[in-house]
Amino acid sequence: MPYTAAKPGIQPAPEELREKIPGWGADLDPADRPAFPREVPGIQTGARWELPDQQLDDGHRERSLEHERLTPVFGTAQPLHGLAGAVRRAAYERYSEGQTAHWLLLVLGDRIDATTEHLRSFVTLRPDNPLTLSGVLGERGRHPVASRLRPGRSDAKHAWLDPLLVIGPWVLAGVLAFHAARGVVRRAR
Numbered sequence: 001m002p003y004t005a006a007k008p009g010i011q012p013a014p015e016e017l018r019e020k021i022p023g024w025g026a027d028l029d030p031a032d033r034p035a036f037p038r039e040v041p042g043i044q045t046g047a048r049w050e051l052p053d054q055q056l057d058d059g060h061r062e063r064s065l066e067h068e069r070l071t072p073v074f075g076t077a078q079p080l081h082g083l084a085g086a087v088r089r090a091a092y093e094r095y096s097e098g099q100t101a102h103w104l105l106l107v108l109g110d111r112i113d114a115t116t117e118h119l120r121s122f123v124t125l126r127p128d129n130p131l132t133l134s135g136v137l138g139e140r141g142r143h144p145v146a147s148r149l150r151p152g153r154s155d156a157k158h159a160w161l162d163p164l165l166v167i168g169p170w171v172l173a174g175v176l177a178f179h180a181a182r183g184v185v186r187r188a189r
Contacts, residue, residue: 062092084113130170 011017017024052072062080063070080088091105121128131137148159155162 062089064092064097065095066097082113082116084109084116087112130167133166 014025014028054072055070055074057070060079061070061074061076079085087105087109091102091109095102095105097103118128149156153159
């Protein structure tokens with residue numbers, strides 16, 4: 001049973017595993033295992049419970065298909081909402097965590113949520129600023145160009161793509177807004 005303070009069930013005998021799996025048991029010597037002191041039978045875990053108290057489930061919590069119930073502790077600070085929430089709910093309701101579609105839908109939900117928040121910022125008094133969000137201004141005085149071109153950087157292969165991903169959507173939005181405004185002005189004439 002998941003989420004209990006007790007150790008998992010009894011494992012097959014080492015001899016049985018050694019017969020089935022070639023090379024099994026290479027770490028049987030306790031001196032080779034850094035976790036050995038915790039594996040001593042009868043050691044106290046410090047848990048004051050056999051099974052942690054279960055939080056109340058109002059039926060609106062997402063849980064993986066693999067689990068028979070919710071984890072004992074779960075977050076409620078950011079409930080799912082809007083289109084992004086619907087996409088994330090679909091990921092949990094239809095697909096197992098072992099399926100790529102589950103994770104792709106969660107990433108899609110994240111991108112929808114981020115885009116929605118960027119668009120929402122335009123109707124506030126302080127819209128998002130792509131320069132400060134990208135962190136470019138934080139590199140002033142720290143040799144930004146030289147540090148990006150030094151040998152051995154792991155991101156050197158895709159560094160050219162970063163400006164396109166950060167500023168590209170803003171440029172595209174500006175071009176679309178310009179064309180929309182020009183169309184409105186032409187119709188007004």
